[in-house]
Every structure is written in C-alpha cells, then in structure tokens.
Amino acid sequence: MSSPAIETTKPARGRTFGRVLEDHLPYLIIAPAILILLLVGLFPLVYSLIVSFQHITMTENDTSFAGLMNYAELFKDTRLWAALGHTAIITVIALPLELLIGFLMAQLFIDRMPGRQLFVALLVLPTVISPIVAGATWRLMFDVRFGPVGQILSFLAGEPVRILWTVNPAYVYPAIIICEVWQWSPFMFLLLLAALSNVDQSQLEAAELDGASYLRVLRAIILPAIAPVVAVACLIRGLDLVRIFDIIWALTEGGPGSMTETISLYTYIQGFSQFETSYTAAIAFLVIALLTVITTLVLKRMELAR
Structure with a gap:
C-alpha cells in the first residue's frame, strides 16, 4: 500500500525542485560574475582598511592593531x-x-x-x-x-x-x-x-x-x-x-x-x-x-x- 504513495510523491518533488531551480536560475548564472567583482573590488578595499589600522612601513612590518594612530x-x-x-x-x-x-x-x-x-x-x-x-x-x-x-x-x-x-x-x-x-x-x-x-x-x-x-x-x-x-x-x-x-x-x-x-x-x-x-x-x-x-x-x- 505504501509503494503507490511513494511513486506519486516523487514526481511532485521533482516538479518542485525544477521550479525552484527555474526561479533561481538567473541568480545562479550571475553569481560567478558577482563573486569575481567582489574579490577584485571588495577584497582590496577591506584589506586596505585593515592595513590602515596597522603600522606597516618600509622598515617595519608590524601587523598588530595600532588603533587610530594613522588617522590621528x-x-x-x-x-x-x-x-x-x-x-x-x-x-x-x-x-x-x-x-x-x-x-x-x-x-x-x-x-x-x-x-x-x-x-x-x-x-x-x-x-x-x-x-x-x-x-x-x-x-x-x-x-x-x-x-x-x-x-x-x-x-x-x-x-x-x-x-x-x-x-x-x-x-x-x-x-x-x-x-x-x-x-x-x-x-x-x-x-x-x-x-x-x-x-x-x-x-x-x-x-x-x-x-x-x-x-x-x-x-x-x-x-x-x-x-x-x-x-x-x-x-x-x-x-x-x-x-x-x-x-x-x-x-x-x-x-x-x-x-x-x-x-x-x-x-x-x-x-x-x-x-x-x-x-x-x-x-x-x-x-x-x-x-x-x-x-x-x-x-x-x-x-x-x-
């Protein structure tokens, strides 16, 4: 009695997955481009922000937190x-x-x-x-x-x-x-x-x-x-x-x-x-x-x- 119930639910789940995939397909297509843009544009910005709170020069490589010293x-x-x-x-x-x-x-x-x-x-x-x-x-x-x-x-x-x-x-x-x-x-x-x-x-x-x-x-x-x-x-x-x-x-x-x-x-x-x-x-x-x-x-x- 249970096997017919299993056979009827599988197509429904398949249709649901297909609909979800279809709804999110545009986002999946542009996701790699957005990821590259974030890596190219956002990562240097965040890294520079971190560096601005350190004390890195030609003679020193002090990566410890220096507070607002540089901004002061x-x-x-x-x-x-x-x-x-x-x-x-x-x-x-x-x-x-x-x-x-x-x-x-x-x-x-x-x-x-x-x-x-x-x-x-x-x-x-x-x-x-x-x-x-x-x-x-x-x-x-x-x-x-x-x-x-x-x-x-x-x-x-x-x-x-x-x-x-x-x-x-x-x-x-x-x-x-x-x-x-x-x-x-x-x-x-x-x-x-x-x-x-x-x-x-x-x-x-x-x-x-x-x-x-x-x-x-x-x-x-x-x-x-x-x-x-x-x-x-x-x-x-x-x-x-x-x-x-x-x-x-x-x-x-x-x-x-x-x-x-x-x-x-x-x-x-x-x-x-x-x-x-x-x-x-x-x-x-x-x-x-x-x-x-x-x-x-x-x-x-x-x-x-x-």
Missing part, C-alpha cells in the same frame, strides 16, 4: 591638507571652464553643416589620448627654448618671451589648467551635444516665433532640458579632477616644491616613495570618505531638482 596623524599633516587645497583649486577652476567651452562647442555644432562629423571626430581626439602622454606633450610645448607656445607668444609680442611655465609659481597653475581643459573639454562637448540634440525643437520654434531673445530661450528652455546631463557630466568630471595625477606628474611632478602636489600625487609619494603603507591606506580612506559625502550631497541635490 592625518589631522596633523599640513602637507596633506595643502594637497587637498591644491586639488580643490584645480577642480574649481578647470570644471567650469570645461563645461563652458564644451557648451559653446556643442552650440556651434548643433546645426547641420558640411563636414560636421569629421570636425566632431577631430575635436574629440584629445580625450582618447593618455593623460600622461598629454602632460608630456604639453611639457614639450611649454619648453622655454624650443616650445611652440613660447615662439608664438614671442611672435605676437614682437620680442622674445621666456616663460618658465612648469617652474615659475605664477604660471604653473595656468599650465596645468590649459592642459587639463584642452584634453577634457571635448568630453563635455560630446555629452552636451547629445543633450542639446534632444531638446524639444517645437518649443524652440515657438519661442522664436514669439520673438524671444537667445538668453531667454537659453534660460527658460535649453538649460532646464539639459540640466540632468550637465549634472551628471559635472559629477563625472569633478570626481575625475579630484583624483588628477597623470597630467601633473608629467608636467611638474608636484613642483615647484610641493606647490602643485594634489592628493593623488601625495598619496603616491607616501606609498611608493616613502613606503608608509599603513599611513597611505589611511589617506586613501580619508579621500573615499570625502568623495562619498560629496557624491551623496550632489545626488540628493539632483533628486531635489527633479
């Missing part, structure tokens, strides 16, 4: 806060310039014109160049003897112009800003060109028929329409500027002295020149905390603006 040193490190200030200066100056130049370039190419695609392709070439190559190229261009920048200025001035762009404290920041804006304004240009192309043309035509000025159209129609793209573009470039390293390393190596030393450059020096491993990890988590706060505030502001 951060608040007494004037060079660290100066590096954060240098980073903020470059970000505050370069980001608006890139946004403005990118917007003007996008306005220029929004209308159909002969050779438009060719010109757009040429304009975005600086973006695909490696930043270290761009910095090295501009260092050669700023060369006081053979650089074309000095020769052009001398021609325009009618007399020899000798500017030590990467050495003179008065010109070193303009040199960095020029190189940074030259390379990344095309990035803003591409994003804003796509945003401007999606602005409702019927509203623009209606405003034109009503005789509205360009500034009024810009303020009332264009800017509100492209505001989400502008916010995302500024967030991306802002985060990228905070971690700027390659261009400055190629142009000035943080000089003269430590005048142009950014937070990324200072972290590199502490970790790979002075081999203060645990202190470098603490600096990295300070930067992560600052960027997390800034990004959260910006995203909340974007949500409120909708």
